[in-house]
Amino acid sequence: MNLTDSKILVTGGASGMGRHFVLALARDGADVAFCDLNPDAVGAVEAEAASRGLPGKVKGFIANVAKEDEVVALVKDAAAALGGLTGIVNNAGIIRDGLLIKVDRETGAVIKFPLAKWQQVLDVNLTGVFLGAREFAAYAVENKVKQSVIISISSISRHGNMGQGNYSAAKAAIVADTALWAGELARYGIRTGAVAPGFTRTPILEGMPPEALAKVSAPVPLKRIGEPEEMYLAVKFIIENDYFTGRVIDVDGGLRLS
Numbered sequence: 261m262n263l264t265d266s267k268i269l270v271t272g273g274a275s276g277m278g279r280h281f282v283l284a285l286a287r288d289g290a291d292v293a294f295c296d297l298n299p300d301a302v303g304a305v306e307a308e309a310a311s312r313g314l315p316g317k318v319k320g321f322i323a324n325v326a327k328e329d330e331v332v333a334l335v336k337d338a339a340a341a342l343g344g345l346t347g348i349v350n351n352a353g354i355i356r357d358g359l360l361i362k363v364d365r366e367t368g369a370v371i372k373f374p375l376a377k378w379q380q381v382l383d384v385n386l387t388g389v390f391l392g393a394r395e396f397a398a399y400a401v402e403n404k405v406k407q408s409v410i411i412s413i414s415s416i417s418r419h420g421n422m423g424q425g426n427y428s429a430a431k432a433a434i435v436a437d438t439a440l441w442a443g444e445l446a447r448y449g450i451r452t453g454a455v456a457p458g459f460t461r462t463p464i465l466e467g468m469p470p471e472a473l474a475k476v477s478a479p480v481p482l483k484r485i486g487e488p489e490e491m492y493l494a495v496k497f498i499i500e501n502d503y504f505t506g507r508v509i510d511v512d513g514g515l516r517l518s
């Protein structure tokens with residue numbers, strides 16, 4: 261698939277990596293729709309795209325990827341705004357970290373990880389990807405789109421990162437589904453792919469003090485965190501390479517978590 265013929269929907273496109281994907285795809289000639297939760301943040305990305313005079317169109321929407329009706333409407337509205345869709349990047353994600361149990365040092369009481377925090381992460385990071393993939397695939401088949409692609413942003417944490425039971429489970433599950441959806445969807449001309457970033461320079465990490473950032477970078481063989489553009493290169497590769505499907509690309513500087 262050529263980027264200049266592509267019409268891509270990016271979820272969670274108002275911040276961090278998603279924001280970079282939106283602007284980079286439009287910079288490279290794709291038309292881009294994106295969603296996020298906050299209207300001001302969505303407007304700011306649209307304004308940024310307009311101020312840069314990017315060749316691709318950029319149109320923002322408000323939608324929560326964990327809500328079925330909102331994702332159904334999003335795919336329909338995005339396709340209408342761009343005059344079609346040829347891909348989705350399931351990027352929206354959240355963290356709600358904590359250990360499965362911990363013991364209060366003073367009282368000895370066992371504190372359990374709250375079910376609500378488990379569920380919030382599964383709702384956005386796994387159900388959100390399922391809904392995006394399902395609605396996009398249905399759209400592509402109903403509209404006889406010849407070639408299209410579903411890309412999901414996993415994480416190095418999919419191997420299991422202590423304190424991230426919910427996040428690791430969701431990020432592992434979307435890699436498994438990327439593989440099985442490749443088999444289910446190939447007959448419709450739909451490819452799949454996942455990108456598993458290591459620590460990447462986004463607002464979460466930008467807010468860290470330099471010493472904390474140095475601690476995060478120390479075990480990385482390449483001795484630094486990744487840049488959003490480096491994650492974008494993997495997204496771009498998956499879009500452009502018609503023989504790529506069902507696999508995950510690790511972009512993590514060579515770091516192993518476990």
Ligand SMILES: NC(=O)c1ccc[n+]([C@@H]2O[C@H](COP(=O)([O-])OP(=O)(O)OC[C@H]3O[C@@H](n4cnc5c(N)ncnc54)[C@H](O)[C@@H]3O)[C@@H](O)[C@H]2O)c1
Pocket residue numbers: 271272273274275276277278295296297298323324325326351352353354384388413414415416456457458459460461462463464465
């Ligand atoms: N930054 C990293 O180091 C890193 C590493 C590996 C994987 N990731 C993954 O990359 C993706 C992007 O992360 P980021 O670091 O850019 O985070 P970020 O917080 O900067 O951006 C995530 C965006 O998703 C939006 N979002 C959250 N919940 C949403 C929902 N329910 N519906 C719609 N939008 C929603 C947020 O508002 C935000 O704009 C996530 O899936 C994350 O898990 C990040």
